[in-house]
Amino acid sequence: MKSDLFQNEMISLKSIIKPYFCENFHKRIMPFEKELKTRSNSCCELCSSTSELTSYAVTPFQNGGRIDDYIFVCSTCKSQIEDADKIVANHWHCLNDSIWSETPAVQIVAWRMLNRIKNESWPQDLLEMLYLDEETLAWAKSTGDREDLEDVEYHKDSNGVHLESGDTITLIKDLHVKGGGFKAKRGTAVRNIRLVHDNPNQIEGKVDRQTIVILTQYTKK
Ligand SMILES: [Zn+2]
Numbered sequence: 001m002k003s004d005l006f007q008n009e010m011i012s013l014k015s016i017i018k019p020y021f022c023e024n025f026h027k028r029i030m031p032f033e034k035e036l037k038t039r040s041n042s043c044c045e046l047c048s049s050t051s052e053l054t055s056y057a058v059t060p061f062q063n064g065g066r067i068d069d070y071i072f073v074c075s076t077c078k079s080q081i082e083d084a085d086k087i088v089a090n091h092w093h094c095l096n097d098s099i100w101s102e103t104p105a106v107q108i109v110a111w112r113m114l115n116r117i118k119n120e121s122w123p124q125d126l127l128e129m130l131y132l133d134e135e136t137l138a139w140a141k142s143t144g145d146r147e148d149l150e151d152v153e154y155h156k157d158s159n160g161v162h163l164e165s166g167d168t169i170t171l172i173k174d175l176h177v178k179g180g181g182f183k184a185k186r187g188t189a190v191r192n193i194r195l196v197h198d199n200p201n202q203i204e205g206k207v208d209r210q211t212i213v214i215l216t217q218y219t220k221k
Pocket of ligand 1 (some may be wrong): 044045046047048049073074076077078219
């Protein structure tokens with residue numbers, strides 16, 4: 001359904017596509033904050049840190065974008081999950097404890113991170129201890145985020161440069177905004193973008209004070 005929206009139009013007003021995203025679309029900053037605080041005891045579900053906690057969407061959603069698709073993590077864990085270049089392998093010794101979590105989404109992220117650093121020997125030992133049932137293992141593998149870092153699906157601009165939330169991008173062509181009745185001109189700078197978590201080809205940003213969804217292939221960092 002989502003992709004249909006883009007068949008004829010390059011970008012859409014957020015308000016147009018909103019019904020097609022999960023109900024927490026507008027609350028993306030910290031979905032399920034209260035529930036996650038309760039589940040995690042207000043600690044990072046990976047390393048138990050209590051500072052700068054935020055919710056992290058474990059994609060692709062397996063539970064309809066409900067709380068079971070989210071984990072509560074600290075900023076250190078989150079930045080390393082989202083950017084392979086920032087990984088400090090030693091930080092992930094914390095998974096010694098968190099691989100025993102009963103929350104599948106936590107097991108998934110633990111599995112993915114251990115696979116990313118498994119050229120060190122100790123993560124392999126943990127991976128052997130981390131038992132995922134068939135369904136959970138399929139979810140863990142479903143992003144291509146496993147053996148090879150190259151397979152990780154990142155949001156990338158037209159030049160293949162990694163995009164991150166908060167970045168400023170420039171549009172590389174005139175884009176007709178579906179439902180907006182205006183054109184976003186080539187060369188327009190879009191500040192403070194947000195990544196659309198469940199689609200590496202889409203970001204959100206404000207043009208003419210309207211939040212629009214932009215395909216990453218038409219952007220340049
Ligand atoms: Zn953490």
